[in-house]
Amino acid sequence: MNSNRALVLTEYGGAHALKLAAVAAPVPGPGQVVVRVHAAGLNALDWKLREGYVRQAFPLQLPAVLGIELAGVVAAAGADVTRLRVGDRVMGPLGGLGAYAELVAVKEANLALVPPSMSMTAAASLPLAAVAAWSSLHLAGPVHGGQRILIHGAAGGLGGFAVQYARQAGAVIYATARSSHMDYVRSLGADHVIAYDRQRFEDEVRDIDLVLDYAGGDVVARSWAVLAGHGAIVSAATPDIVASTPAGRRGLWFQNTPDTARLQAVADDVVHGRLQSKVAAVVRFDDLPAAIERQRTGSTPGKTVATLVG
Numbered sequence: 001m002n003s004n005r006a007l008v009l010t011e012y013g014g015a016h017a018l019k020l021a022a023v024a025a026p027v028p029g030p031g032q033v034v035v036r037v038h039a040a041g042l043n044a045l046d047w048k049l050r051e052g053y054v055r056q057a058f059p060l061q062l063p064a065v066l067g068i069e070l071a072g073v074v075a076a077a078g079a080d081v082t083r084l085r086v087g088d089r090v091m092g093p094l095g096g097l098g099a100y101a102e103l104v105a106v107k108e109a110n111l112a113l114v115p116p117s118m119s120m121t122a123a124a125s126l127p128l129a130a131v132a133a134w135s136s137l138h139l140a141g142p143v144h145g146g147q148r149i150l151i152h153g154a155a156g157g158l159g160g161f162a163v164q165y166a167r168q169a170g171a172v173i174y175a176t177a178r179s180s181h182m183d184y185v186r187s188l189g190a191d192h193v194i195a196y197d198r199q200r201f202e203d204e205v206r207d208i209d210l211v212l213d214y215a216g217g218d219v220v221a222r223s224w225a226v227l228a229g230h231g232a233i234v235s236a237a238t239p240d241i242v243a244s245t246p247a248g249r250r251g252l253w254f255q256n257t258p259d260t261a262r263l264q265a266v267a268d269d270v271v272h273g274r275l276q277s278k279v280a281a282v283v284r285f286d287d288l289p290a291a292i293e294r295q296r297t298g299s300t301p302g303k304t305v306a307t308l309v310g
């Protein structure tokens with residue numbers, strides 16, 4: 001239990017800035033367990049942190065271990081741990097950084113149980129994206145049948161789950177995605193898919209009740225024109241949305257926080273076939289630096305997961 005390989009950011013920069021290195025094995029503090037990590041989900045935040053693009057919002061003490069979500073087995077429990085036992089299969093967001101390591105200390109409160117029929121790889125794809133999609137979809141108010149929702153970045157990690165939850169609520173879903181991913185987004189339940197590399201969404205949609213921004217760039221600025229007067233834009237990808245919201249309009253910044261009850265409900269939805277999680281790629285721990293770089297430059301619909309065991 002003493003050796004602990006981790007993916008460490010040594011300085012801000014390109015792929016070379018991430019190194020596999022030995023770090024101290026964690027000791028569980030009060031209310032924490034140590035998880036032996038089997039799989040960890042990759043996120044757009046990884047390369048944004050690596051490059052230093054989000055250092056204002058996420059100031060790092062370098063060297064720092066990256067990774068924000070994991071699935072694994074409880075290897076040790078600290079004081080005041082009441083719900084989990086050594087040997088339990090668990091998944092969750094860290095609510096901070098450090099998931100790309102063999103052993104990680106995590107708050108018990110952040111962890112949900114992995115259902116027996118679910119693989120660790122599938123479990124690691126859920127904690128961030130599925131919960132953030134559900135929470136951001138509902139941030140502006142209850143979602144109801146017939147509501148017209150425009151989802152930007154619908155082929156991505158968050159977008160894929162948001163399309164499915166909006167479908168379940170009976171919304172009319174407009175979604176933007178790269179042309180090569182249109183069929184995938186339709187298969188998740190979008191009614192109208194707009195290829196952002198071929199069409200301008202402003203020419204295709206209007207009177208939208210709710211816009212979800214999982215893409216960033218200029219999509220928020222362009223979306224006010226298609227939003228109904230009473231409508232709202234919720235962004236997970238454009239941090240200045242509140243400051244740039246025009247007078248009299250409603251623009252909300254979404255900030256994800258761990259929600260273990262919601263994560264357990266997500267896992268239940270997946271096990272019972274009500275929700276699909278597309279694990280687009282599974283990479284080995286040694287290949288993480290290259291895989292994180294591909295997240296920046298490439299275009300893979302769904303989630304990428306790194307395996308540390310098996």
Ligand SMILES: NC(=O)c1ccc[n+]([C@@H]2O[C@H](COP(=O)([O-])OP(=O)(O)OC[C@H]3O[C@@H](n4cnc5c(N)ncnc54)[C@H](OP(=O)(O)O)[C@@H]3O)[C@@H](O)[C@H]2O)c1
Nearest residue numbers: 044153155156157158176178196214215236237255256299
């Ligand atoms: N605020 C929070 O708490 C929070 C939490 C989680 C995630 N996030 C952020 O939310 C965003 C989405 O995360 P994610 O994990 O879903 O990322 P992701 O998997 O990389 O998905 C982003 C998607 O946006 C698409 N896209 C890029 N430009 C677009 C455009 N102009 N129009 C429409 N779609 C476009 C991409 O398609 P192509 O790859 O085909 O170009 C990709 O499918 C990221 O910015 C992430 O940092 C924020």
